[in-house]
Amino acid sequence: MSAELTIRYFAAARAAAGVREEPAPGGLSLDELADVLGIRHGERLAAVLKVASFLVDGVVQHDREQPLPPAATVDVLPPFAGG
Structure with missing residues (x-):
């Protein structure tokens, strides 16, 4: 079994979770x-x-089908408004 991931939520994602x-x-x-999270x-x-x-x-992940590294954070x- 792979090591657990740590999921950190920000802004609207935190509110929704x-x-x-x-x-x-x-x-x-x-x-x-x-x-799983949904x-x-x-x-x-x-x-x-x-x-x-x-x-x-800490690195942007674009490939949503690639397995995540063990014990990753x-x-x-979510999209941010403003500029």
Whole structure:
């Protein structure tokens, strides 16, 4: 079994999840992780995850199908308004 991921939520993602940070199962891709988190927290978070950007260990992750590294920290960043 892969080491657990740490998921950190920011702004609207934090509001939708209702938590600042939580563990998630390892060995998943971003798409799979989004499915797990959407089931865990409901449609409001699932909608945010569809448009969010993700940092994996501080680096932007564009490939949503690539398995995440073991014990990674995944930051969920919803689109931000303003400039």
